[in-house]
Amino acid sequence: MAEFTVTPWEVSGEIDYDELMKKFGTSPIDNKLVNRISKYAEPHFMLRRGIFYSHRDLGKTLDEYEKGKPFYLYTGRGPSGMTHLGHIMPWIFTKWMQDVFDAELYFQITDDEKFLFKDGLDLEKAREYAYENILDIIALGFDPEKTHIFLDTEYIHHLYPLALRTAKRITFSTAKAVFGFKNSSNIGEIFYTSMQSAPAFIGSELGGEPTNCIVPCGIDQDPHFRVTRDVAPFLGYPKTTMMYCKLFPSLLGGDKMSSSVPEATVYTTDTPKQVKKKIGKALTGGAVSVEEQRKNGGNPDVCMVYRYFSYMFEPDDDKLKKIRDECRNGERLCGQCKMELTEKINDFLKKHQEKREKAKDKVEDFMLRD
């Protein structure tokens, strides 16, 4: 079995997502669950394709929703750099959830986390990135009436009491076992998970009654939410419901698009030329030569370009299948795929960048202040 590591702060190796689900003890989002959601809307392609693939308590929360109990959404962003496509993917899904279930959304920007965990990043810089990231969030079209964005350091007066209540219930043993802290970990890192728990309860707190909360996010965040869920009942809140997605792939292979390798990453602010260059160098499942590929076909299962179509840029299942089939039978070469993907990304970014520009005037409509 291949080795891999997935924590909120480190992802390495080739992730076996089924194995990870077992290891974390989460449940699959199976056809039955997807069908239940289809009562409310055509299931999002990220559900149909098993990109949002695992959960905790989703069935229970849908049961209660059917009986008239609403839920709110909570997701987040660690502002350690500019936004790339890997960040946006789960936000697109979160917006879909907001639209379908008409749900309030709390969007946490963890400037404290990134400051604590990243050497050389100061709070001011984290806040600058936060602002840039917020523009991307707003550009995705979330409902300003129902979307509440906050930076931890700015909204701390509401978060801190909740974080304290959480922290009092988490021993160092637990934190060490869950996150692997060492003697050299700083004491802010050790405390931080309480700050990520707090927003799971904020809707209950502000609304004055215990309310279900669904968190759509990458499965690498599960360690935090295991802790959140363990503590919730002691604080009088329902256990947080989780919807986990797979991590957006790096263009050069590997399981998570990372800001630390800019050429493996498409940023929302990239120019068409930059995108073309990056996609041009992407890892594909192509054969060693054109002749070979025409003869034996390519392998979409290991191809990053195909994965980009699948995860984000080809929502149409039939069209995706066509790409897959054409690749397999050698009709379609990597150049064509790269060209089409580049076009789709640049189409997306052109519109996104326009909306991102307009978002600059809308920030205060979204920020949770008091």
Added chain:
Amino acid sequence: MAEFTVTPWEVSGEIDYDELMKKFGTSPIDNKLVNRISKYAEPHFMLRRGIFYSHRDLGKTLDEYEKGKPFYLYTGRGPSGMTHLGHIMPWIFTKWMQDVFDAELYFQITDDEKFLFKDGLDLEKAREYAYENILDIIALGFDPEKTHIFLDTEYIHHLYPLALRTAKRITFSTAKAVFGFKNSSNIGEIFYTSMQSAPAFIGSELGGEPTNCIVPCGIDQDPHFRVTRDVAPFLGYPKTTMMYCKLFPSLLGGDKMSSSVPEATVYTTDTPKQVKKKIGKALTGGAVSVEEQRKNGGNPDVCMVYRYFSYMFEPDDDKLKKIRDECRNGERLCGQCKMELTEKINDFLKKHQEKREKAKDKVEDFMLRD
């Protein structure tokens, strides 16, 4: 050598204060330092009598003060119960420092600390105690223009960024070595010391330039401030200056008046009758019989009543010496001392309680909000 333990959260055994100073590595407030202070005012009896007996960097900070560099003061209160005389003692000294040096004072109320460290105490209750404690602080006559009181959970938006900067510099190893944390310690307890460091820097932060800070407090708080001082230079602030006092004795003997033994503790809200009863039962240095005491005298050095005179209720050195001499030579019996102390405490409390009542209308004049 007798065993004793002094940490910010536990004091037990008979404290050898000289030994403690050596153990912590603090310096004595010697005659030379007291004389330097006498340039500004007749030294407070707590300085003359070695009650404020130890320091870090006081000489250096006075040097800089002489050269025109002001300092601000910072002290605090953990709101785990009603205020007793043991709390008030260092505050009286702090007010004297404010008056003599015309200094700003930041007064931290650590509702977060008490919530995190005390089983069964909820945040709401800690805040209720905070309010009660604040009335006592105001009643002591601090300058409302220069005194800034805040609860951690209410002033957190200013404290948190400073606490984060501190926390990033403190490893779990250090915190464990300094405070003795265990695997069962909660992660809020581990983080907390950063919150107690933050106000040491708040005057520099709000004033826009690095400024000296003097913290008058019980020597049991030294572990926190060792950490604060170690971190300060990395954050661009001067190392915090410390003035440490001995702990106010319990009426029943033992080195710290504690709220957990109400009969050993005089609260600021006690009635004259309650005070009389408590002082009546105080541990003294009296002999086994009146005859014996008339003949051989008493021992003021082990007498809690005498210590109360010395620490707080007889500021006049001559009068204190007279009590001491009369006790030693058998002229004065315990009953007389108890009666006189009761009277002095009740006189103090009568006025204090009146001012405490008036303080209810002044709270907002003192609170640091924005």
